[in-house]
Each structure stands twice: as structure tokens, then as C-alpha cells.
Amino acid sequence: MLDVRLAYRDVALRAQDIEVIAGVAVTTPERTLGDLVRDLCGGLDTAAAVAALLWWRSDLAAPGTRFA
Numbered sequence: 001m002l003d004v005r006l007a008y009r010d011v012a013l014r015a016q017d018i019e020v021i022a023g024v025a026v027t028t029p030e031r032t033l034g035d036l037v038r039d040l041c042g043g044l045d046t047a048a049a050v051a052a053l054l055w056w057r058s059d060l061a062a063p064g065t066r067f068a
Helices: 029-041 047-056
Strands: 018-021 024-027
Touching: 024 029, 029 047
Parallel strands: none
Antiparallel strands: 018 024
């Protein structure tokens, strides 16, 4: 039985959103950041939240960073 507080979201990941660390497939930092911001903002405009997080973790703002 599922807990009613559980929000389950299952999406297909693109190959470029996955990396392998110690033999375990995980989402890239960019993909994870995008997912967390999207969940936090509940579908609202995420530009300000992404900008704030990139300021906090400037190493994520490398060329080619994508938030899809």
C-alpha cells in the first residue's frame, strides 16, 4: 500500500542526463538541480531559483550547463 503523502514521478531520462559513479547510474548534477528546482517551484517560473542556486554553487554554471 502506498502512503498518501508520496508523490511518485517516473520519467524517462535522456542519455546525457545520466553519469556512472562507482558503477551506479545517477543523474548529473545539472539534471538533479533542475528536478529539485522544478519540484520546489511547483511549476512556477524557475529562473530566479536557478539563478540563486547557481550563485550558491557556481561550479554548476559551467559552459554547457542545461536545465531541461
